[in-house]
Amino acid sequence: xxxxxxxxLADYAPLVxxxxxxxxxxxxxxxxxxxxxxxxxDPAGFYTPDFVVDNYARFLSSFFGGVLGFSLMLxxxxxxxxxxxxxxxxxxxxxxxxxxQTVWLVGLLSxxxxxxxxxxxxxxxxFSRTAGxxxxxxxxxxxxxxxxxxxxFGAVLTGMVYQALPYTVLVLYxxxxxxxxxxxxxxxxxxxxxLRAFFNVVVPALRNxxxxxxxxxxxxxxxxxxxxxxxxxxxxxxxxxxxTDQAIYQSNMPFAAAMAVFLVLISLALVGLTLMVGxxxxxx
Amino acid sequence: xxxxxxKDVTKRFGDFKAVDAVNLGVPHGTxxxxxxxSGCGKTTLLRMIAGLEDPSEGAILLDGSDxxxxxxxKRDFGMVFQSLALFPHLTVGQNIAYPLRIRDxxxxxxxxxVDELLKLIHLGGFADRPVAKLSGGQRQRVAIARALALSxxxxxLDEPLSAxxxxxxxxxxxxxxxxxQRLGITxxxxxxxxxxxxxxxxxxxxxGEGRIRQAAPPIEIYRRPADAFVADFIGSTNLLAxxxxxxxxxxxxxxxxxxxxxxxGLAKAVLSVRPEDVxxxxxxxxxxxxxxxxxxxxxxxxETFVEAGGETIVAVATPRDxxxxxxxxxxxxxxxxxxxxxxxx
Amino acid sequence: MTVTLLRRLYFALVALFLAxxxxxxxxxxxxxxxxxxxxxxxxxxSWYGQIFLDPAWRSALVASVLLALAAAALAVAIALPLAWFxxxxxxxxxxVFQALGLAPFILPPVITALGFLSFWATAGFYGQAWTAAIxxxxxxxxxxxxxxxxxxxxxDRSLVEAAATMGADDRIVLRTVVLPLILPxxxxxxxxxxxxxxxxxxxxxxxxGFTMETLPIKIFNALRYGYTPxxxxxxVFFVAVAALVFGLIAWFxxxxxxxxxxxxxxx
Numbered sequence: 001x002x003x004x005x006x007x008x009l010a011d012y013a014p015l016v017x018x019x020x021x022x023x024x025x026x027x028x029x030x031x032x033x034x035x036x037x038x039x040x041x042d043p044a045g046f047y048t049p050d051f052v053v054d055n056y057a058r059f060l061s062s063f064f065g066g067v068l069g070f071s072l073m074l075x076x077x078x079x080x081x082x083x084x085x086x087x088x089x090x091x092x093x094x095x096x097x098x099x100x101q102t103v104w105l106v107g108l109l110s111x112x113x114x115x116x117x118x119x120x121x122x123x124x125x126x127f128s129r130t131a132g133x134x135x136x137x138x139x140x141x142x143x144x145x146x147x148x149x150x151x152x153f154g155a156v157l158t159g160m161v162y163q164a165l166p167y168t169v170l171v172l173y174x175x176x177x178x179x180x181x182x183x184x185x186x187x188x189x190x191x192x193x194x195l196r197a198f199f200n201v202v203v204p205a206l207r208n209x210x211x212x213x214x215x216x217x218x219x220x221x222x223x224x225x226x227x228x229x230x231x232x233x234x235x236x237x238x239x240x241x242x243x244t245d246q247a248i249y250q251s252n253m254p255f256a257a258a259m260a261v262f263l264v265l266i267s268l269a270l271v272g273l274t275l276m277v278g279x280x281x282x283x284x
Numbered sequence: 285x286x287x288x289x290x291k292d293v294t295k296r297f298g299d300f301k302a303v304d305a306v307n308l309g310v311p312h313g314t315x316x317x318x319x320x321x322s323g324c325g326k327t328t329l330l331r332m333i334a335g336l337e338d339p340s341e342g343a344i345l346l347d348g349s350d351x352x353x354x355x356x357x358k359r360d361f362g363m364v365f366q367s368l369a370l371f372p373h374l375t376v377g378q379n380i381a382y383p384l385r386i387r388d389x390x391x392x393x394x395x396x397x398v399d400e401l402l403k404l405i406h407l408g409g410f411a412d413r414p415v416a417k418l419s420g421g422q423r424q425r426v427a428i429a430r431a432l433a434l435s436x437x438x439x440x441l442d443e444p445l446s447a448x449x450x451x452x453x454x455x456x457x458x459x460x461x462x463x464x465q466r467l468g469i470t471x472x473x474x475x476x477x478x479x480x481x482x483x484x485x486x487x488x489x490x491x492g493e494g495r496i497r498q499a500a501p502p503i504e505i506y507r508r509p510a511d512a513f514v515a516d517f518i519g520s521t522n523l524l525a526x527x528x529x530x531x532x533x534x535x536x537x538x539x540x541x542x543x544x545x546x547x548x549g550l551a552k553a554v555l556s557v558r559p560e561d562v563x564x565x566x567x568x569x570x571x572x573x574x575x576x577x578x579x580x581x582x583x584x585x586x587e588t589f590v591e592a593g594g595e596t597i598v599a600v601a602t603p604r605d606x607x608x609x610x611x612x613x614x615x616x617x618x619x620x621x622x623x624x625x626x627x628x629x
Numbered sequence: 630m631t632v633t634l635l636r637r638l639y640f641a642l643v644a645l646f647l648a649x650x651x652x653x654x655x656x657x658x659x660x661x662x663x664x665x666x667x668x669x670x671x672x673x674x675s676w677y678g679q680i681f682l683d684p685a686w687r688s689a690l691v692a693s694v695l696l697a698l699a700a701a702a703l704a705v706a707i708a709l710p711l712a713w714f715x716x717x718x719x720x721x722x723x724x725v726f727q728a729l730g731l732a733p734f735i736l737p738p739v740i741t742a743l744g745f746l747s748f749w750a751t752a753g754f755y756g757q758a759w760t761a762a763i764x765x766x767x768x769x770x771x772x773x774x775x776x777x778x779x780x781x782x783x784x785d786r787s788l789v790e791a792a793a794t795m796g797a798d799d800r801i802v803l804r805t806v807v808l809p810l811i812l813p814x815x816x817x818x819x820x821x822x823x824x825x826x827x828x829x830x831x832x833x834x835x836x837x838g839f840t841m842e843t844l845p846i847k848i849f850n851a852l853r854y855g856y857t858p859x860x861x862x863x864x865v866f867f868v869a870v871a872a873l874v875f876g877l878i879a880w881f882x883x884x885x886x887x888x889x890x891x892x893x894x895x896x
Contacts, residue, residue, distance in 0.1 A: 017707065025745075025763055026744075029745050107647065113821075121852055131656075162647070219736075240737055253743075256743055335794075357797055361794055369791035
């Protein structure tokens with residue numbers, strides 16, 4: 001069958017419903033959110049239409065700067081940890097039998113689909129004093145008394161790596177599957193040990209994939225809105241948490257919207273960067 | 285006029301002319317093979333006949349009426365695809381019944397037709413098998429049966445046997461030809477295999493670079509190729525440069541070939557001689573002399589490679605009249621004038 | 630030999646990391662008394678019963694399941710014609726809609742959630758249950774869009790041509806060839822969207838959080854007001870549902886292919 005350009009109006013018919021839905025319920029809400037970011041806060045209700053840049057001016061405060069800096073630093077750290085763990089893991093996984101791969105993929109998808117609420121709850125339990133991992137250490141005699149490992153930065157980082165790790169593997173998976181296996185075999189026949197072949201051949205060959213994955217995971221980690229709240233202290237709150245907090249608990253929709261617009265800009269810039277990296281890879 | 289006719293059919297993809305002003309008449313009931321190397325435009329031509337591509341110019345007529353603007357699904361043709369295109373979600377029977385089912389023919393009629401066709405292709409009782417469980421040859425037959433289910437006005441096949449191994453392919457060629465003769469259906473097959481074309485066709489259409497180089501019955505194509513391209517593509521041949529001497533005789537390597545005049549007005553030509561028409565004799569006894577460089581004994585035939593004037597000439601003989609020659613030996617090459625085809629250069 | 634051993638060890642460590650919190654939750658969920666202790670004290674499955682017996686948990690479960698069923702259906706209904714159009718037609722500008730379909734999933738979810746909050750508040754429907762279904766459908770439309778695009782790409786176009794030579798027009802081709810072949814991808818897309826919608830918190834919270842409790846909202850609220858083992862039971866229940874659904878997809882389909890391992894049927 002040939003793909004052909006639509007000829008009559010009727011040929012466009014299948015597009016009507018999806019286009020309508022995506023426009024009305026995605027483009028319009030998005031536009032409204034941008035508009036709201038210029039509105040004035042109304043403590044009694046949501047907001048009153050206006051055009052003020054106060055909400056953006058608040059970005060200049062040192063508090064906001066601190067939150068932004070922490071959010072970016074945390075996301076970078078999560079992305080780095082995830083790729084460092086997931087890359088060798090995925091590389092090993094694609095060399096396993098179909099059965100083993102399938103089992104792992106099912107497990108990874110199950111963890112990935114878990115609600116942040118559940119991940120937060122599970123880790124808060126694991127790190128808790130009464131039901132946590134320290135109880136096991138006490139039981140085997142490594143510790144004297146169980147203790148709580150949260151709230152704290154370590155707990156936040158662990159929870160977020162847990163959340164992002166399956167995502168990282170699933171982003172890397174298609175790229176690694178396409179890696180030519182003879183590349184590695186060639187390196188091996190030339191005398192490279194498996195580990196050397198991995199670092200000298202596989203990693204350089206997939207440098208751009210790794211960079212793109214880092215950015216993808218970074219954006220993913222930026223979106224984490226509950227884990228810093230459940231597992232951390234207020235100083236560990238990220239931009240996503242702050243947006244939720246302002247929108248729901250402080251009823252300051254305009255400021256929340258302004259922060260969201262800012263977050264979109266960061267994310268879009270990074271996604272654009274990913275696409276550029278990807279293009280360079282396919283061009284090379 | 286009864287049958288299919290193509291009038292100046294042309295297909296352009298950008299600046300590239302895939303099919304270039306093709307004219308062809310196919311009488312009703314004829315088996316046609318479109319033959320040529322890959323990229324010669326034969327598949328594009330077949331797809332235009334099927335309505336899967338629109339010609340850039342020209343018209344396709346069937347029984348006198350212009351079908352060029354008729355969409356594929358209203359042409360009532362049967363087509364077998366190179367990939368066979370059997371529906372993986374349907375059984376053998378459902379695949380064959382597909383054209384009847386979408387026309388809402390009664391169930392009994394569908395079942396009866398499936399039975400008939402399965403018997404025709406020697407797969408009786410296979411109706412409920414999933415197509416994935418069939419062998420290559422069986423899938424081939426199912427694809428053919430499906431294309432014939434509606435007794436189509438035109439039966440089109442695009443490299444239908446290319447996926448089969450050599451032995452099965454040859455058997456299927458014979459089967460397909462017998463089937464076509466029994467049904468008397470106008471059939472067009474695209475192939476790049478000249479043996480296949482020779483086996484099946486009433487009319488072989490040799491294509492090259494988008495144009496028809498020659499359209500003729502197989503034996504005529506073999507015996508009287510229209511040009512060097514056709515001579516070289518159909519079977520193997522020796523192509524020798526020939527020039528006319530003062531008295532109008534054809535000369536090869538500076539010596540005239542006895543009894544072979546050059547067509548008047550032609551100073552330079554190419555001589556096409558089939559290997560089985562080349563005979564070896566003592567030095568000086570033939571048209572020219574050469575040296576044996578290689579002998580290939582294939583059991584059924586013996587091929588002798590002779591080098592003369594920088595060219596290699598191949599002679600083929602049966603074991604019964606095996607030439608008594610050895611590598612390095614000088615021999616005379618005998619060309620029989622009635623086996624030589626003089627082609628314009 | 631050592632390589633194999635190292636690989637096993639590495640896999641075991643990753644598996645432990647992924648499983649540990651879930652195992653603790655599983656342990657906690659069978660505590661006999663209402664306290665948070667691990668290893669569990671006593672053994673009781675009564676907390677699992679609570680999900681269905683306790684009216685508050687049961688209504689949250691019903692709300693979540695209904696929401697996920699509706700949202701996933703709507704997501705497929707949006708993705709199917711779009712993916713079909715993109716496969717069938719040459720219309721480069723229509724890729725805008727594909728980008729729109731992928732965007733909600735790539736951007737941080739808080740942004741989409743906030744967009745919906747301001748939209749529904751402005752439109753005056755804030756808090757209505759059906760707004761959550763539409764919001765989830767838009768948010769998760771990416772999943773069926775991706776699986777269906779993969780599915781369409783896997784259809785051999787000569788099948789469609791063959792159907793046309795046998796007399797099938799566009800509509801019949803769609804009904805007799807395209808839809809049956811695309812069905813497994815449709816089901817996977819639906820299942821992906823269903824499981825993720827079931828687990829989704831922030832969008833549900835920002836659209837209907839004050840009028841309707843889904844299970845994730847209920848868990849989060851319970852987490853703030855004190856612990857009950859039912860939360861652990863519900864969490865285990867969620868993991869089980871996800872594993873079951875993805876397991877079924879893997880059983881009946883090729884999950885590796887769905888996740889982008891093209892040409893995997895060859896290996």
